[in-house]
Amino acid sequence: AAVVYLRHWQATGADSSRHTAYQLLRGLTYLQTAAGPNAGNVVLWMQPDGTLNPSADPVELPDPSDSGPSYWLARTIWALGEAYPAFLDSDPAFAGFLRARLNLALGAVERQVLVRYGEWLDIDGVAVPAWLIAEGADATGEALLGLAPYVAATADARAQLVLEQLGEGVAAMRSGKPRTWPFGAVLPWARSQAVWHAWGGLAPAGLAKASEVTGDRTMRRAALSDAASFTPHLLIAGGPENGWLPSPTERVQIAYGAHSRVESLLEAAEAGNRPGLRHVAGIAAAWFFGNNPAGEAMYDPSTGRTFDGVAVDGVVNRNSGAESTIHGLLTTLILDAEADIAAQAMVADVVERRTWTLVEAETGALGPGATLYQPESAWTGESLWSGGAGVQLRPGGTLTIPLAGIGAGSNVLMPVVLLDPSAGKTTWTTGHRIAGVVHHAKVGAQGDSPAPGLLAVETLNTSIHDVESVSVHGKKRNTLIDALLVQPEVERLVLADESSSTALLRSFARHSQCVVISLPVGTTAHVETYDKTGRLRSQTHAPADHVVVRVPGGGFAVVRSVG
Structure with missing residues (x-):
């Protein structure tokens, strides 16, 4: 929530959002253990009277919640790191406080996680990094989102080393090729070579931002692999599903997963100079407006609510919890700032889906x-x-x-x-x-x-x-x-609204293949093809009712009506 208000304040200058972000950050640091063997870790629960409750009932790990590295430690680093440069000029004293608290969190990461830097787990014969927060690229990727802007603002050598080492670990979780599972994705959990989930999927975004600060090409390549090779298939196959384990079996979709795709695509596009990924980000954002199993909008602009999820049979969970609201708002902030992505997101009615x-x-x-x-x-x-x-x-x-x-x-x-x-x-x-x-x-x-x-x-x-x-x-x-x-061999998703249409195609062939598609709306189609890293290969125009698309092997294509 602190990140939502920070980003809204930075985008609009709204004093109310600045004030709310300030108070949320104070509340967050109240949950952080300040001294002792667990210094820098975070207690997850607080009672209404302000009493901290370090242990859940039933038990959740780590227990007590501030006794080890955790998802909430990673998210604390995200919030503090993103907040520091935002407050640096307007409130240097508060920025200094945030920096001190971030240093506490860095100490926890160094003491509990990076103490194993350079060690590798053996998972079914595959070497994976032993130095990820909570043994996950998912959690660690969110820490990168805070460390990158903090290092960019401070050139802090200690924080940069943490950023580089954590980023190295997350990049090492990239797996597969365009034809082989998981098709270039960054896997989330160090203990399994058979699990991918959409929720907690911000690792590619974290890698992209980290690569811009450090100049690390391995991080950038991993972010582009996830964005350009894996994500087009994910979107065509059904959207941000909760679990490929390894087959697509947990098919509920939630806002956390949908937002993760949008932000990761946008950050990879910027870090890798791949503007074509912005089109894919718009298609991913269309999830909030109807490109989902229900064919319904999951975000209500009149209230700011985002529904909690949608099942593969189209049943919508119309509750709206904090997580769904937060990730819905993080997405709408992107759309407010990026008009081209917002326009693409409105083309959200599913006309055709041909996939696995x-x-x-x-x-x-x-x-x-x-x-x-x-x-x-x-x-x-x-x-x-x-x-x-x-x-x-x-x-x-x-x-x-x-x-x-x-x-x-x-x-x-x-x-x-x-x-x-x-x-x-x-x-x-x-x-x-x-x-x-x-x-x-x-x-x-x-x-x-x-x-x-x-x-x-x-x-x-x-x-x-x-x-x-x-x-x-x-x-x-x-x-x-x-x-x-x-x-x-060539799969596709076709979307439309009353005035335009879009198709996303992804190839599993070894070599370029031609397919013919038809856009349901428009008279002329603009065709752009991309390789497996998101690099533009060709641009052409064709009649919208008969579009010949030559999709590069392992690559993707975006076809949009332009008239």
């Missing part, structure tokens, strides 16, 4: 050697069985997964399987053609991961065309299959 389809393995035809697999819990400790079940294949076992109605056109197959060092392999065929082979044993030892094995989305080498089913054959040793994602 999840088919559960257990819905297929189980042949000899295939049995239903029912884990004790769908949650493994680091991932989720998408339907709460799967299929086990013994050597020689077969499974046939139906694709009728979804296998038309050119598609990439992405099996969701359990990787385990003791497992065999599966061959995936369509008719007499092999689409690919999955080596289920191609994974490291459990290491520091919470669970043995790894539920993973694998990408088969060969695209398929107009097929009705896919057959799976087990070989060598037992294998476990969770589901199959059928991904169009």
Whole structure:
């Protein structure tokens, strides 16, 4: 909330917002432990009479809440760091107080987090940084949002070192390529290679801002990878969903996730000199005005309320909690300042969405050697069985997964399987053609991961065309299959309002491919294509009712009506 009022004051000069930000920052620092072994950490709860309550009932970790690094420590750094330069000229004394409190927080990070700088966790054979706040790029990314403006304003060597080291850790969480899960995203949790969530998704924004201050190219590349490779797919696939674990199974969407995409795209566009990402930011912001599963506005400008969320079936949670309101307002502040993004956000009615389809393995035809697999819990400790079940294949076992109605056109197959060092392999065929082979044993030892094995989305080498089913054959040793994602080689989302329309396309092909689309509104279309880093590749015009788009392999395109 302090950041909302800070940004509103900075944007408008409103004295009321300055006063509210001042008081909120005072309240925030009241929650910060000032001395002792937990100095710099933050107590999360306060009673109405002002008494601090460090322990929740039921227990939440860390317990007591100021006994270790936490999400609220990261957010305290965000608020204090962004506030310092805002108050520096108008109230130097208060700015000095904020600086002292930020130094307390930096001490907590150095003592509890960066003491492990340079150490790596072994997560299923993948090295991940051990020096993230609360073991998360999600929390740490929000700390970067405060450290970057603070370092820019002060050139403080201590804070810059913290910024560089935390930024290095967050950048190391970037994973995947344009064709392989998670498609260039920055993963949020150090303990899992199978979890991505939209909420808490400001790490790319933090990396982008940090890269501008430090000049670090690795941070900038990670921010651009998330923004230009991953996010177009996310928006086309359905929007800022709460959990790909690793398949898209937790599909509720909330304002925290939607705002995270908008701000991350905007910051990456600025840091990487990729103005095309501003178009994508506008499409992401359209979530608040109808580009969501309900097809309804999630933000009410007459009251300032943002609804708490929307389920995949279109049911809207019409409560409006503090988190939803805060992230709705952070987004509207962006739209107030960026007229082009705001105009794009108003084009929010979903006309067409062609994207991946999840088919559960257990819905297929189980042949000899295939049995239903029912884990004790769908949650493994680091991932989720998408339907709460799967299929086990013994050597020689077969499974046939139906694709009728979804296998038309050119598609990439992405099996969701359990990787385990003791497992065999599966061959995936369509008719007499092999689409690919999955080596289920191609994974490291459990290491520091919470669970043995790894539920993973694998990408088969060969695209398929107009097929009705896919057959799976087990070989060598037992294998476990969770589901199959059928991904169009070129996916698209088409949006419109009464006067204009927009299409976003994203390619999973290895090379450029031409597709033909039609915009429902307008007479002329402006076509811009971009590579996987968001760099502009081409600009053309075409009749809106017949637009030929040549999408670069792994890249994306934005098509807008201009007349």
